[in-house]
Amino acid sequence: MARNQSAGRPVPAPDATRRSERSRRAIYDAALALVAEVGYPKTTIEGIAARAGVGKQTIYRWWSSKADVLLEAFLDLSEQAAETARRAQADDRPAYGIPDTGDLAADLKAVLRATVDELRDPAFEAPSRALAAEGVVNEELGRAFVARLLEPQLQLYADRLRAAQEAGDVRADVDPRIALELFVSPLAQRWLQYTAPISHEYTDTLVDYALHGITPR
Amino acid sequence: MARNQSAGRPVPAPDATRRSERSRRAIYDAALALVAEVGYPKTTIEGIAARAGVGKQTIYRWWSSKADVLLEAFLDLSEQAAETARRAQADDRPAYGIPDTGDLAADLKAVLRATVDELRDPAFEAPSRALAAEGVVNEELGRAFVARLLEPQLQLYADRLRAAQEAGDVRADVDPRIALELFVSPLAQRWLQYTAPISHEYTDTLVDYALHGITPR
DNA sequence: TCGACGACGAGACGATACGTCTCGTACTGA
DNA sequence: TCAGTACGAGACGTATCGTCTCGTCGTCGA
Incomplete structure (x- = not known):
């Protein structure tokens, strides 16, 4: 029931510098793939964790909800796509x-x-x-x-x-x-x-x- | 797993003439109230049934999903509102x-x-x-x-x-x-x-x- | 008048998924 | 070297799912 920084022992914030980049990416990929395959409502945290080969706690440690995971996954996807597009047209177009x-x-x-x-x-x-x-x-x-x-x-x-x-x-x-x-x-x-x-x-x-x-x- | 009219014994379609109007209205009211009070995601079929004083099966018998219940409840609400509005302005406006x-x-x-x-x-x-x-x-x-x-x-x-x-x-x-x-x-x-x-x-x-x-x- | 039929309220049931927790492992910085 | 902590794995109790099985009650046809 108790969430972050509430009563009692304040839960120590996770150390972002020790975060596993590999897991982060695997979670993004799994989340996007699952949503595309089975739809959003049937996409579960447990399913994402299993598919990403990741413990559930790793997801709960860094994200607050399924929607939050998907938002960051999609942002990451958009950034990659924009990066690719930007590099492709490179110099012939001034700004995108x-x-x-x-x-x-x-x-x-x-x-x-x-x-x-x-x-x-x-x-x-x-x-x-x-x-x-x-x-x-x-x-x-x-x-x-x-x-x-x-x-x-x-x-x-x-x-x-x-x-x-x-x-x-x-x-x-x-x-x-x-x-x-x-x-x-x-x-x-x-x-x-x-x-x-x-x-x-x-x-x-x-x-x-x-x-x-x-x-x- | 087996849904309506699939293999084996075809599930007999419920007899709409024997449907309880009282339960139908209670379910609409409960669904709308719960969505307004706790939000859509936390609104459950079990919650609607309990609040309406109705068995879960009565909901599953007539609707296919939570969304379907809410759609009909909202349609009913709109019709009532439109009816009221139509009657209120009555004769001074030709058509609404x-x-x-x-x-x-x-x-x-x-x-x-x-x-x-x-x-x-x-x-x-x-x-x-x-x-x-x-x-x-x-x-x-x-x-x-x-x-x-x-x-x-x-x-x-x-x-x-x-x-x-x-x-x-x-x-x-x-x-x-x-x-x-x-x-x-x-x-x-x-x-x-x-x-x-x-x-x-x-x-x-x-x-x-x-x-x-x-x-x- | 009465018996069958079927919708009803209630809730038991197994199956998931929830979010928290507790392991043992592995990496990292002091 | 060693304490600290993120990690993968998965056990745990709770909640809701959708199906099912009761006993009750009202209605329609014989």
Whole structure:
């Protein structure tokens, strides 16, 4: 019943410098594999430990919950993927983010098309959904998920929109953080909640509507 | 292990005409109360049965899962609420739905402001989140949730937008089912995922951006 | 009027998974 | 060299799962 640093003998905090990197990685791999194979609800701490060849205590020592393990595993996966992508394009592109060819509509459409394709990647789908779902019901994890994974992505759109404002392609009085939601959120909702299918044509349409509005001009 | 109508003796389907209405209601009430009080993950079938004063088998006989119980409980709650609302306004409003004063922007803003207030109602919040979360990870339940709860709501927006098209306030080539997502989905995402706070000012801004676009006119 | 049928409340049952704990081992820093 | 601690392994008691088996009760057809 007693958790960390509560009454009685304060449980000594584990020494992070002695932590086993090997176990950490094995736990990430096992967690992601299990979620993809049997689904989040059937993924258990005991299952992760067994698959990783690790004692249960090693998991409980470093993480507070199944969701927490998965969040860090997915963060690690994202970092690796970003690292790989960054190294692949290396010098020919200045910074990674949303391209700026000067044509805002085309740039947004291209990135959203790529996002649609990514959302269909089964390796990402299961853990993404699991984390999003847990975050809906668990505010603490939800905020961590947003702060560490979602918001950095959204920031890229905000940056691109700000650049467009300076180029005069977006009105100066528009808030980029809100404007980006006009095309990002509809895609997110369709994907998360299965409200309707997603496609390249769909995201193209979203960009057109968002840029020009739906009223007669 | 063997579920309904599989091998061996086919399990006789329960006779719905002999179903206890009293138990059904007690189960709905207990499920909603427990989710609100202790949260969805800690809500158990055994807990619902005990609180409802009902045998576990009575739940397993009529529902396939905890999520299924909650979906029906919430549907029932929504129907009651809709019934009450419909009876309250009775004759002074012709049909319930989104008002049509002729001013599209004002009508949408009013409804979205009301939605913001609703989303803060604690009685709805816990079960809504629980169902949405379960639907993210469980496609079958997700689709049922959308079809029976979400889509009927969205249809009201589509209807209002179609009326606006006939009045010439929305371009004829715009797809209302997509257009409505420009202001509904951002609100949904902020609420579901805690990506940012929601307010009346925020939804007003969404409507303005969606109607007129973010580019210079 | 009465007997069978089946849903009901209650709870026993074996199977998991929970989170804590206690081993013996192995590495590491003083 | 030796104390300290993370580690793999797994035993432990508790909680909930979904199935099952009771005895009770209300309803419908003979």
